[in-house]
Amino acid sequence: MRYGETGFNLEIDLTKGNIERVETDPRDTELHLGGLGTNAKILWNRVPPEIDPFDKDIPLMFSTGLLGGTMAPGANRTIVTAYSPQTLLMGYSMMGGFWAPELKYAGYDKVIFRGKSPELVYIWIHNDKVEIRDASHLKGKGAVETQEIIRKELNQPNAQVAAIGLAGENRVLMASIEQGRSSASRLGLGAVMGDKGIKAIAVRGTKDINLARPAEFMELCNEVMHYIKYRNDNPVPNVMTILQGLGSPQEMLHVDEKWHTENFVWGNARVRRKDFWNKEIEEKWKSVQLNVRKRLISCYNCPMKCGAIISVPGISTYMMKCFSKLTYSMAAFVEDLDFGFRIAQRATEYGVDGFSVPQTMAFAFELKEAGILTDADFEGCPADNEGRFYWLLDRIVRREGIGDILADGTYWAAKKIGKGAEEFAHNNIKKHEQLPLKLGMLNPVYFLMYATGEKINITQIEGQFPQTPFATMEEREEFIRDWIQVPDDKFKQIVLDWEFRGERANPYYPTVDMSVDIVDWQEMMHYIDDALGVCAGLSSFPLKPPYHIHNYPKLISAATGIDMDEEGLRKVYKRNRSLVRAVNVRRGLRRADEKPPEDHWKKRFPELEEKLLDAYYKFKGWDNDGIPTKETLQELDLGYVAEDLEKRGIIKNG
Amino acid sequence: MAKIKKKIKTIKIDLDKCNGCRACEAVCAAFHANPKYSSVNPARSRIRMIRDPIRDVYVPVYAGEYTPAECMGRDKYVIDGKEYDECGFCRASCPSRDAFKEPDSGLPLKCDMCEEDPPREKPLCVEWCINDALIYEEREEEVDEEVKPEDVEVGLQAMINKYGMEKVMDTVARISQKE
Numbered sequence: 001m002r003y004g005e006t007g008f009n010l011e012i013d014l015t016k017g018n019i020e021r022v023e024t025d026p027r028d029t030e031l032h033l034g035g036l037g038t039n040a041k042i043l044w045n046r047v048p049p050e051i052d053p054f055d056k057d058i059p060l061m062f063s064t065g066l067l068g069g070t071m072a073p074g075a076n077r078t079i080v081t082a083y084s085p086q087t088l089l090m091g092y093s094m095m096g097g098f099w100a101p102e103l104k105y106a107g108y109d110k111v112i113f114r115g116k117s118p119e120l121v122y123i124w125i126h127n128d129k130v131e132i133r134d135a136s137h138l139k140g141k142g143a144v145e146t147q148e149i150i151r152k153e154l155n156q157p158n159a160q161v162a163a164i165g166l167a168g169e170n171r172v173l174m175a176s177i178e179q180g181r182s183s184a185s186r187l188g189l190g191a192v193m194g195d196k197g198i199k200a201i202a203v204r205g206t207k208d209i210n211l212a213r214p215a216e217f218m219e220l221c222n223e224v225m226h227y228i229k230y231r232n233d234n235p236v237p238n239v240m241t242i243l244q245g246l247g248s249p250q251e252m253l254h255v256d257e258k259w260h261t262e263n264f265v266w267g268n269a270r271v272r273r274k275d276f277w278n279k280e281i282e283e284k285w286k287s288v289q290l291n292v293r294k295r296l297i298s299c300y301n302c303p304m305k306c307g308a309i310i311s312v313p314g315i316s317t318y319m320m321k322c323f324s325k326l327t328y329s330m331a332a333f334v335e336d337l338d339f340g341f342r343i344a345q346r347a348t349e350y351g352v353d354g355f356s357v358p359q360t361m362a363f364a365f366e367l368k369e370a371g372i373l374t375d376a377d378f379e380g381c382p383a384d385n386e387g388r389f390y391w392l393l394d395r396i397v398r399r400e401g402i403g404d405i406l407a408d409g410t411y412w413a414a415k416k417i418g419k420g421a422e423e424f425a426h427n428n429i430k431k432h433e434q435l436p437l438k439l440g441m442l443n444p445v446y447f448l449m450y451a452t453g454e455k456i457n458i459t460q461i462e463g464q465f466p467q468t469p470f471a472t473m474e475e476r477e478e479f480i481r482d483w484i485q486v487p488d489d490k491f492k493q494i495v496l497d498w499e500f501r502g503e504r505a506n507p508y509y510p511t512v513d514m515s516v517d518i519v520d521w522q523e524m525m526h527y528i529d530d531a532l533g534v535c536a537g538l539s540s541f542p543l544k545p546p547y548h549i550h551n552y553p554k555l556i557s558a559a560t561g562i563d564m565d566e567e568g569l570r571k572v573y574k575r576n577r578s579l580v581r582a583v584n585v586r587r588g589l590r591r592a593d594e595k596p597p598e599d600h601w602k603k604r605f606p607e608l609e610e611k612l613l614d615a616y617y618k619f620k621g622w623d624n625d626g627i628p629t630k631e632t633l634q635e636l637d638l639g640y641v642a643e644d645l646e647k648r649g650i651i652k653n654g
Numbered sequence: 655m656a657k658i659k660k661k662i663k664t665i666k667i668d669l670d671k672c673n674g675c676r677a678c679e680a681v682c683a684a685f686h687a688n689p690k691y692s693s694v695n696p697a698r699s700r701i702r703m704i705r706d707p708i709r710d711v712y713v714p715v716y717a718g719e720y721t722p723a724e725c726m727g728r729d730k731y732v733i734d735g736k737e738y739d740e741c742g743f744c745r746a747s748c749p750s751r752d753a754f755k756e757p758d759s760g761l762p763l764k765c766d767m768c769e770e771d772p773p774r775e776k777p778l779c780v781e782w783c784i785n786d787a788l789i790y791e792e793r794e795e796e797v798d799e800e801v802k803p804e805d806v807e808v809g810l811q812a813m814i815n816k817y818g819m820e821k822v823m824d825t826v827a828r829i830s831q832k833e
Contacts, residue, residue, distance in 0.1 A: 070694055071684050073677070098676075105695060148708060157706065180707060206697035206757040214691035218684065229784045294710045298675035303784045305673045309710055317708045 002026065003212035004066050004560035005034055010108045010130065012123065014196055015056060015115030019130050024109065030562055031637060033531035034066035034109060036092055037576040039081040040583055042112065043090060044641065049586040049648075053083040053091075054171070054195045056116045062103070062162070062201065063110040065533015069101035069209050069300075070559055071221040073228060073546070074538040076101055076300035078162070078179070079530055084187035086173045086409050087431045087456060089584045093189050095162075096299035096306075096535055097182035099203060102160040106205025117197030120169070122150060125203045126159075135199040140166055142349030143178035144318050150202050159204040165351030167397040168194035172407040174356040174396075178348060181297055181307035181319035185353040186457050187432065188409075212561030220555050227546040228303060228538065236543050238475045239466065246545060247304035247537040248322050252296055255286040257326065266330045268362035269427040269436040276335075285337040289325070292341050304537060310341055318345050324354035330436065331358030332389045339386050343393065350397040356409055356433040361392045363410045363424055364402065372419045377402040409433060427597050430589075432456045434597065442507040442601040443467075444515040447609060448616050449522065450596035452626070454580050461526060463541040465491070465518045469498040469505070485548035487521055487566075494518070507603070512611050516619045521549075524573045528552055531576060575636040578620065578628045582641045585650060591617075591626045627651060656799040663767050664791045665716065665780060672712040672787040676703050678779035685768055685778045697757040700765040701779050704742050711738060714779075714788065717754035718745025720762035725750075 011020045024038075032038045039061050046059050060082045067075040078100040084091025103111065106127050122135040138146050143165035150161050160179065167175035168190035175190030176183045184190075211217045228246060235244035240259055242249040258277035265272050292312045296305035297319065307321040320341075328347070329340035347354060365388065367373040379401075381391045395403025405413045410425035410433055427434050429450060435458060445465065446458070453461040464485065470476045473496070480492040494514055499505045510518060525540035525548070532552075539547035547555075549566055557564040581589075591613060598604075617624055621632030630651050633642035645651040679696040686700065687693040700717040728750075731738045747754035747762035754763045768777040775781075776790035813822050 071680060071691070105697065144708070206695065208687075208693035208695040208698075210693050211691065214684075214687070214689055214693075218691040225782060225784070232784070295712070296673060297707065298673040300675060301677045301680050302675050303673065303677065305785070309707055311710075317710075319707060 001210055003210050004070060004556075005029060005064075005109050006104055006107050006207075006209070008108050009110040009112055010125065012111065012113050012130075012132070013115045014113055014117040014121070014132070014198070017132055019132070021108070021128075029066065029560070031572070032576055032579075033528075033556070033572055035063050035068075035077070035079040035533050036081070036527065036530035036580070037572070038110070038531075039063050039079060039092065040090065040576060040579045043081060043083075044579065044583050044586075046114075049588075051083065053085040053088065053192060057114060058082050058192065060113040060189070060192050060196060060198075061110055062099075062112075063533075064100040064104050064108075065529075065531060067555065067559055068533035069104035070211065071218060071301070072532075072534065072555060072559070073221065073224050074299070074302040074304075074535040075533050076302065077530070077533040077535055078103075078184065079533065080177060080184045080189045082189055082192045083587075084189070084432075085171070085191050086188045086412070089430060089456075089587055089589055090454065090580060091187035091189055091192075092455065092530070093177075093184040093186045094530065095177065095179055095182040095184040096302075097160070097180045098300045099160045099162050099179050099182075099201075100533055101300045102203045102205050104205065104209055105207055106203055107207050111201065113196055113198065116195065120197050120199050122163075122200040122202065123198065124150075124154060124159075125201065125205075126156075127205055127207060138199045139169065141199075142166075142316075143168075143176075143351035144316070144349055146200050147178070147180070150200055154202060156202070156204050159202045161200050161202045163200035163351070164190045164193050164198075165349055165397070167191075167350045167352045167407075169199070170397060170399050170407070171195055172352065172397055172399065173409050173412070174353045174360065174407070176351045176353050178351050181309075181321055182299065183348075183351075185355070186455075188353075190351055211559050213558040217555065217558035220551060220558055223551070224538075224546045224555075225303075231544060231546065232303075237478065238470055239543065243467070243543060246542045248306040248535075248541065250306065251322050251325060252293060252308035252320065253305065255289050256282065257285060258282075260323065260326055261330070263437070264326075264330060265436045265438050266333055268331070268366045268424065269359060269434075269438065270366075272438060281335065288337040288341070292338075299535065302535065302538065306537060310345070312338070312341050312345060315342065315345050316349075318348045320344060320348070322354075327354050327358045327436075328389060331362040332385045334385050334389075336386075343386075343389060346390070347393060350393070352393075352397065355435065357393065357396065358389075359427065359433045359436065360396070360406050360410050360413065361389055363413070364392060364406055366424050367417065367421055370420075370424070372417060372421050372424075373402065426599055429453075429596060430456050430593055434458065434600075438599060438602075440602050442603055442605055442609075444507050444510060444512070444608070444612055445518050447507075447596060447601075448515055448519045448612055450600065451594040451609075451613065452519075452616060454584060455526070462522060463536065464522050464525060464543065464545075466495065466543065469500055470495070471500070483544065484550070485544055487524075487549045491518065491521070507605050507608055512608070512615045515612060516615045519616065520619060523577065524549065524570065527573045527576050528569065531572070532556070571636070574620075575638060578622075578632060578636055579638060579641065581620075581622065581626070582628055582633070582638070582645065585627050586645065586648065589626065591624070594626060657796045658799045659794050660797045662793050662795055664793070665767075665777065666789040666791055667714055668787050668789070669712055671785050672703075672714060673785050674703060674705050674707065674712050676705075677782045678714055678788060679703060681778045681782045682765075682768075695757070698763070700754065700763045702753045704739055706739070710736065711742070713738065713742055715743065715753075716745055716765040717747055717763045719764065720747045722749070724748050 081092045120135040146163040147161040162179040171191040173188040176185035294309040411431040414421040414425035449461040553564040630642040679699040682699040704713040780790040
């Protein structure tokens with residue numbers, strides 16, 4: 001019997017209409033755990049690197065994590081993987097919610113699609129019964145609406161449905177996959193789903209997930225739950241509000257948006273408004289938010305309430321989380337939060353990424369002001385800030401007129417438009433829009449995470465280590481006192497020594513070596529989470545989380561029976577990290593691509609930045625171009641990867 | 655008539671506080687697995703979230719008695735303008751729905767307040783609901799010791815309905831002989 005996982009994947013060939021339940025190799029679980037790790041291996045194995053992200057052979061994977069659906073709190077993530085049509089690199093985007101646990105209860109660790117359906121279909125997975133069903137009646141329907149219709153027509157109120165909206169159907173490169181309160185938004189995997197002709201995947205499962213050492217595992221889960229409660233009762237002092245607690249930033253709970261509105265930048269990631277927030281705005285925004293927010297809600301088996309049910313009068317109800325209440329308002333320079341909630345409803349039904357799309361629209365209006373795009377491109381567009389955003393959103397998801405070009409995101413749109421438009425696509429890394437943040441002094445840790453992150457999304461790389469120094473020694477001592485999560489006490493010393501000014505301040509402190517160490521720790525936790533299917537909000541993202549490198553090996557071991565200690569888990573992380581890197585290296589990723597936006601920090605230090613990259617690559621066992629060396633790969637049981645890279649001439653001189 | 659003390663166990667369910675995470679379902683299923691905690695499967699749970707986010711319906715319901723036949727009619731509550739599901743507050747393991755039945759055998763499930771030896775402080779669903787949508791309360795009540803004859807009659811009538819008068823008579827006769 002397999003423990004923790006089901007040991008089976010569901011393989012669906014949409015061209016042939018073939019459905020198979022395939023047993024997986026337990027050795028792969030030992031090597032990669034699951035989720036992101038095994039997804040990366042499948043992507044490596046199944047398709048050659050030259051393949052187009054919309055090729056019919058592309059495997060589109062919806063994976064649970066190794067602990068998904070067990071009693072481990074927050075183990076509910078779905079890890080969606082294919083090649084991103086936007087970055088052209090490996091695209092893995094994740095969502096919380098209820099879908100992954102349901103899939104496991106149905107008896108599968110992953111669903112892997114290949115081929116393309118000639119007609120729009122949806123998939124209905126009910127334990128052993130799996131059907132490809134006609135979805136022609138769902139064509140053009142909203143992503144939230146679709147979930148409701150399917151649950152109703154199947155008469156399965158407990159089915160969990162992941163769906164795309166119009167954007168995915170039209171292969172908008174910023175299309176998301178929506179599911180309840182959650183979405184896999186980044187990197188355009190909604191477009192890949194639409195390209196395969198899948199409107200939705202509905203799942204209902206009523207089978208068991210078995211655990212290897214039940215009492216021991218339950219005790220560990222109890223400890224995690226108690227620690228969550230402890231952390232909810234004891235916010236981390238001396239850091240800003242949104243960093244004090246667990247979960248994803250509690251944007252649905254908090255109404256005070258001084259920090260975001262004044263520190264994040266408005267428009268096309270341009271304008272910082274340092275005195276935006278005032279009493280009047282606070283009162284108004286508070287009343288708007290409390291009026292539309294019906295309930296704070298959670299994902300499966302997690303007490304954190306990061307999401308909310310949003311009911312704006314006159315439009316259908318939807319669910320929201322994180323920062324999307326502000327991304328549209330700030331990109332459009334609209335100072336009314338009501339607009340944010342209204343346009344987000346339409347955007348959620350369309351199924352689009354709430355970061356990239358507002359930015360792309362702001363980019364388009366900048367191009368218009370600069371005379372690069374013309375009035376003819378915007379024929380029929382209203383003049384007011386709100387109206388023109390609605391108008392352009394409609395064009396983008398339908399790929400109409402200028403919307404067709406913009407639907408590919410700022411990088412590709414700028415290339416197509418030319419005439420200097422590239423200058424305006426200024427907030428990208430690896431062809432992908434980033435958070436609207438522009439800061440002063442370079443932070444070496446963040447530089448590395450931005451530059452080298454394979455997730456191409458900073459919020460899903462950072463965490464654990466404070467973003468800024470503490471002001472006084474008392475505060476520092478207080479912070480490190482109960483910092484049980486550190487892999488090594490040396491990290492405590494860095495916090496004690498880190499200053500705002502002087503020698504021990506950014507950008508030269510943390511030093512190059514320290515920065516590499518800190519980044520490695522943060523990455524390690526994210527890679528483990530993404531293999532286990534545990535939400536970063538309880539692990540790698542916040543300060544002092546309930547999961548860490550000391551209790552994870554025990555949890556994995558008790559759940560699955562796999563022999564695992566800290567050293568072993570670290571090795572799995574390194575293996576998965578280098579494998580994901582190898583997948584991308586084979587698609588052409590090199591050092592030259594590892595660049596945060598030029599204007600991300602005002603003060604840049606080219607020499608230091610090169611040193612940081614040198615040290616980071618060396619630490620990982622990669623060459624100076626960011627390519628894993630043969631020795632590193634062999635040590636990590638990835639000899640077959642080394643062999644392939646050598647054959648292709650990517651690894652040279654053996 | 656002699657009085658005896660009876661322990662009344664109550665779970666106070668605050669619908670407004672429910673965040674819909676279904677940890678109660680998962681931990682219930684784990685606790686009742688055999689061996690304990692050896693599997694998780696919310697379909698085996700003795701508590702069910704009747705949950706419809708778009709309508710803001712969040713109702714945890716506990717498994718009560720098994721019933722062989724559904725009610726003659728169904729009820730539907732509207733509270734503060736919000737319409738709840740048909741039978742949405744009913745605890746019965748009933749032919750009208752799939753809740754509170756073992757998924758494999760269809761046998762009925764019933765909440766036992768996580769009874770075990772030594773006794774737990776509170777049921778696990780409550781322990782895992784750190785948002786306090788579920789609160790455990792215990793009190794003692796004094797009740798008459800005597801068993802009312804009507805209660806016996808109700809019980810016997812049910813047996814007769816199920817097995818027929820003759821079987822029940824035979825069984826009573828056999829038991830009385832043994833005694």
